[in-house]
Amino acid sequence: MNAARLAGRLAFALLLLAIILFALFPFYHALVTSFRSGSELFIPGLFPAALDPRNYALVFTQQNFGRTVLNSVLVAVAVVGFSMLLAVAAAYALGRVRFRGRGALMLTILGVSMFPQVAVLSGMFELIRALGLYDTLPGLMLANLVLTLPFTVWVLTTFMRELPKELEEAAYVDGAPPLTVVRRVFLPLLWPAMVPTALLAFIVSWNEFLFAFTFTLSAETRTVPVAIALLSGGSRQELPWGLVMAASVIVTLPIVALVLTFQRKIVSGLTAGAVKG
Amino acid sequence: MAGVSLRRVRKSFDGQTVIRDIDLDIADGEFCVFVGPSGCGKSTLLRLVAGLETVSGGAVLIGGEDVTAAPPRARGIAMVFQSYALYPHMTVRENIAFGLETRRARKAEIAARVEAVAKRLELEGLLERLPKQLSGGQRQRVAIGRAIVREPRVFLFDEPLSNLDASLRVQMRIEIARLHQSLRTTMIYVTHDQVEAMTLADKIVVLNAGRVEQAGAPTELYRHPRNLFVAGFIGSRRMNFLPVRAEGMRDGAVEVLLPGGGRLAVPVAGEGARAGEALTLGIRPEHLRLAGGAPDLAGPVEVVEELGDEQLAYLRLPDGGLVTARLESGTAPREGETGALELPPAECHLFRADGSAFGRP
Ligand SMILES: Nc1ncnc2c1ncn2[C@@H]1O[C@H](COP(=O)(O)OP(=O)(O)O)[C@@H](O)[C@H]1O
Numbered sequence: 273m274n275a276a277r278l279a280g281r282l283a284f285a286l287l288l289l290a291i292i293l294f295a296l297f298p299f300y301h302a303l304v305t306s307f308r309s310g311s312e313l314f315i316p317g318l319f320p321a322a323l324d325p326r327n328y329a330l331v332f333t334q335q336n337f338g339r340t341v342l343n344s345v346l347v348a349v350a351v352v353g354f355s356m357l358l359a360v361a362a363a364y365a366l367g368r369v370r371f372r373g374r375g376a377l378m379l380t381i382l383g384v385s386m387f388p389q390v391a392v393l394s395g396m397f398e399l400i401r402a403l404g405l406y407d408t409l410p411g412l413m414l415a416n417l418v419l420t421l422p423f424t425v426w427v428l429t430t431f432m433r434e435l436p437k438e439l440e441e442a443a444y445v446d447g448a449p450p451l452t453v454v455r456r457v458f459l460p461l462l463w464p465a466m467v468p469t470a471l472l473a474f475i476v477s478w479n480e481f482l483f484a485f486t487f488t489l490s491a492e493t494r495t496v497p498v499a500i501a502l503l504s505g506g507s508r509q510e511l512p513w514g515l516v517m518a519a520s521v522i523v524t525l526p527i528v529a530l531v532l533t534f535q536r537k538i539v540s541g542l543t544a545g546a547v548k549g
Numbered sequence: 550m551a552g553v554s555l556r557r558v559r560k561s562f563d564g565q566t567v568i569r570d571i572d573l574d575i576a577d578g579e580f581c582v583f584v585g586p587s588g589c590g591k592s593t594l595l596r597l598v599a600g601l602e603t604v605s606g607g608a609v610l611i612g613g614e615d616v617t618a619a620p621p622r623a624r625g626i627a628m629v630f631q632s633y634a635l636y637p638h639m640t641v642r643e644n645i646a647f648g649l650e651t652r653r654a655r656k657a658e659i660a661a662r663v664e665a666v667a668k669r670l671e672l673e674g675l676l677e678r679l680p681k682q683l684s685g686g687q688r689q690r691v692a693i694g695r696a697i698v699r700e701p702r703v704f705l706f707d708e709p710l711s712n713l714d715a716s717l718r719v720q721m722r723i724e725i726a727r728l729h730q731s732l733r734t735t736m737i738y739v740t741h742d743q744v745e746a747m748t749l750a751d752k753i754v755v756l757n758a759g760r761v762e763q764a765g766a767p768t769e770l771y772r773h774p775r776n777l778f779v780a781g782f783i784g785s786r787r788m789n790f791l792p793v794r795a796e797g798m799r800d801g802a803v804e805v806l807l808p809g810g811g812r813l814a815v816p817v818a819g820e821g822a823r824a825g826e827a828l829t830l831g832i833r834p835e836h837l838r839l840a841g842g843a844p845d846l847a848g849p850v851e852v853v854e855e856l857g858d859e860q861l862a863y864l865r866l867p868d869g870g871l872v873t874a875r876l877e878s879g880t881a882p883r884e885g886e887t888g889a890l891e892l893p894p895a896e897c898h899l900f901r902a903d904g905s906a907f908g909r910p
């Protein structure tokens with residue numbers, strides 16, 4: 273009886289370990305590789321022979337990597353900001369207001385995210401050029417919104433529908449105009465849903481490659497994924513793995529930091545106690 | 550302070566009519582209770598007064614002013630919801646203050662008024678708590694506090710006590726009655742519980758399928774129900790209904806033939822009945838008495854319920870119907886014995902086949 277339970281626990285622990293290894297190994301490998309250079313790259317081994325920071329220095333000297341990171345931050349922050357603003361407004365309409373064609377509209381929004389990115393690429397290119405936004409950061413922000421809005425709207429709408437209708441009505445009876453209701457009642461209650469959604473939107477924009485590669489040209493508007501792809505080695509034949517991995521580690525760290533910061537703020541059950549409990 | 554008037558108010562949802570041409574006047578300071586079975590449109594009617602639903606036809610007046618098109622915040626009302634609807638992310642203090650902040654009251658004034666309300670409702674120790682840290686009764690008091698702090702012209706309550714347990718419900722009922730006595734503000738109160746309606750109301754409005762069946766003082770509805778529906782709905786024990794036949798008129802009374810063959814002359818006011826007409830006789834359980842002489846109704850006692858201070862005897866009549874009699878404790882015949890009952894004619898109600906009541910003197 274006890275032995276069986278012990279065996280069960282052991283099996284569970286092993287399974288957990290396997291999952292953790294599977295999830296973390298690629299990142300560990302990147303970390304190790306980023307400290308290797310030259311022929312050392314081709315020596316297999318789980319541990320680096322020496323911690324050689326050369327690659328990290330090289331990332332910043334070979335091109336204007338600081339500018340690139342700044343571009344990525346600007347684009348991601350703007351995309352998150354606009355996504356959240358539009359998604360909250362849309363969620364209010366789609367989750368709270370009864371109107372004809374609401375279901376069809378929801379499905380269309382979801383449908384947009386089903387097209388592969390390549391399918392919308394050429395059309396989007398024409399659009400961006402027509403707007404005079406080619407090779408600018410606003411153009412990239414606009415393009416990335418196409419990727420983030422479907423899921424931010426969808427998630428927030430679902431969450432908004434779950435909020436008791438009486439809360440909104442109580443606020444109206446209490447004399448609050450609609451904008452105050454959104455700001456003082458909906459936003460605080462939507463917060464637990466908005467934090468993870470915004471994080472996801474940030475990550476999507478931060479990692480976006482295809483639009484950034486197509487819609488920008490100059491080094492001044494380059495974002496991180498593009499810059500990493502364009503890193504060059506000592507010779508034409510050499511792929512600079514160490515350099516690529518160093519750059520990847522640098523740009524992954526902010527995301528890890530963000531998630532760790534906000535995970536404690538993702539509070540659930542905030543609506544408990546609103547109605548009969 | 551203000552009265553409320555409804556003028557031919559109609560409401561339909563997706564072509565389905567829920568409120569049908571309701572005319573109603575609620576006087577300034579009156580405690581008016583909407584009562585009726587579940588789904589009859591009580592909440593909808595209250596929400597029309599609040600402005601949370603828009604009318605499909607007719608007009609709503611508050612304080613003589615037409616507010617049909619006005620949003621809730623322009624109507625001078627406060628509402629207590631069945632689910633309380635406290636803002637879960639705000640403390641009790643913030644919940645109560647919210648309605649004052651939206652009106653941009655001064656900070657010092659808000660603080661003073663919140664304190665005063667908290668004192669009145671005994672919420673002083675709870676001001677910094679979140680709603681989820683409160684019991685059901687405390688949440689209910691916060692919801693009431695949130696309403697009274699704004700000093701509205703009209704209070705609206707939608708089944709405020711239905712989520713509480715029985716003893717707390719009685720206690721809160723008394724608190725609400727006291728509140729009305731001291732504030733003297735117009736109140737509209739929705740319930741499906743006729744005991745709440747009888748105890749609280751100055752005026753009861755009985756609703757059924759979107760129509761007003763009868764509106765009036767509790768005793769008026771108890772003594773003079775206008776039809777079978779109101780007679781069956783009002784009263785803590787359901788009225789007994791017996792099928793009878795009119796034999797004729799004599800001295801302002803209708804002579805009827807009771808199930809089992811007894812005869813009774815029921816005094817009526819106004820129009821009488823034709824001989825041979827099939828009628829329904831209504832008698833409340835509390836008005837039935839054990840027969841001293843020849844009984845009006847007799848039959849085997851099926852069940853006796855002992856309630857301590859009183860007994861409820863259920864008699865099976867010769868025609869198969871069941872009659873409930875409320876009797877003094879220790880006086881009821883035992884189960885299986887034959888019960889003999891007397892009907893005081895002055896306490897009887899007579900109804901025509903279409904359900905309408907004969908007038909009573
Ligand atoms: N928003 C709505 N949409 C459609 N039907 C509704 C809506 N609100 C209420 N109804 C219908 O109106 C009728 C009366 O509802 P309600 O006023 O809530 O009854 P109650 O007397 O129990 O409070 C019900 O049949 C209900 O289904």
Ligand SMILES: [Mg+2]
Nearest residue numbers: 591592593708
């Ligand atoms: Mg209701």
